[in-house]
Amino acid sequence: MERAAIDVDGLSKRFGSLVALDRLTFEVRPGEVFGLLGPNGAGKTTVIRILTTILHPSAGRAEVLGHDVVREAAVVRRLIGLAGQYAAVDPNLTGRENLRLIGRLTRLARSRIRPRASALLHRFDLAAAADRPVRTYSGGMRRRLDVAAALVAEPPLLFLDEPTTGLDPQSRNALWELIRELVSDGTTVLLTTQHLEEADQLAERIVVVDEGRLIADDTPAALKAHLGNTVIELDMGDRRHAVTAAATIEGRLGETAEIEGSRLRLPCRSAFGLLRGILNLLEADGLAPRNVTVRESSLDDVFLALTGHRTRTGPATAGGRE
Missing domain, CATH: 3.30.70.270 (Reverse transcriptase/Diguanylate cyclase domain)
Incomplete structure (x- = not known):
């Protein structure tokens, strides 16, 4: 039986009296786009932070590519890429300099850093702007550069946390196409989103989370068929x-x-x-x-039927549950 790319079992996280995650259990298969869907405050970003070793769980277990995220955190970090909700690139460096810096930080072989940076700049349609400071980039260009930075070390597993937040429709569609290309090349993607259309377009399977609890786990088609x-x-x-x-x-x-x-x-x-x-x-x-x-029927209808409210429910809850 093929090993899961991500194996989450009874995962919980508390911030004082706030229960951010409540016994989540799910698996992500290799080579798929897996959607983690929920409104602001549902717990999506907390899941990402635990799986990428930024936070420790309060209870439960999580493995990434067969490695425990707590006991083998250093190994996990070498195997994953992460593009968070906000661009993590340096605005004062050029796009090319940012990618080369990431290459050095991830200990990529020196002989591979320059060609890898150039290849990613071309793939993400940033070659013409490669030597401009990132502060001159549009929002869509910064987001593409952020995803490119997460791929410098060629990780087999990529975490994308709200990847299209703030993008215009054209930039969003371009990023969707890049995500599809990455998966066709064998990359596994865990995508968090509160955009139902995004999950419907990209994800092969979806977990719906609300108030830290898992309330559905299925394919988009099956979830919609269940509703009608x-x-x-x-x-x-x-x-x-x-x-x-x-x-x-x-x-x-x-x-x-x-x-x-x-x-x-x-x-x-x-x-x-x-x-x-x-x-x-x-x-x-x-x-x-x-x-x-x-x-x-749409995923919006499914979410409303499951939770009694839509995904857009206001600002994220304090204490880390996003």
Whole structure:
């Protein structure tokens, strides 16, 4: 049986009275993009910090490429790359100087440092700006350089913590494509994100974390299929009408609608028959919706169904749980 790239068993972390992680258990297979999904304060960054040996767990066990993150921390550090939420490159050095510095710090053979830096600058479309100070780079260029820096030592396992935070759509899509290329070359990627589209686009498997607890572990397709293939959305005009309509639908049709402001959301396997029954029922009671939408279910719907709220829930919780 193939050894897991990451093996997490009962992982917990406390900061005083705050429980940042509560007995998480999951595995990451070699050569996959694994998504760690959750809102601000869910515990995603705390997981990354433990797996990259920055923090010690309060309880439980974690292994990276077969090595314990506490007892064999030095070995783990030599095998991984990390690009955190914020660019860790020196703004006063050029892009080329940053990568060469990382090469020396990671004890890459001197004969390999220059060609490795040049190769990464070309791969990440930074060659034209290689000899400019990083402070002159755009946000997307800095983020690409940060990921390139994490790859200087050619690690088999790469941690990306909120890699597209602050990027415009074009830069985000370019970084997504680079991540896909890395995985096609054999790199295993653990990606944390609160962007559901990002997880859906990149991850082969997803763990959903909320308030430090694991609440789902499956493929994006399986998570959406579990909820239902289709979502009916009804805009009732105001919340009062939405509440009344939801009660009517549940009482007469036995279907539970999620209420968000003036909108009702009903996941279902097949929309046609259900939608016809709902519209007939609401019109008969003088509750015709202002607008009706039928669409495929998304990870946003899954997350809302699992947690009762969306991923964007405000600033990160103090004490390290992010």
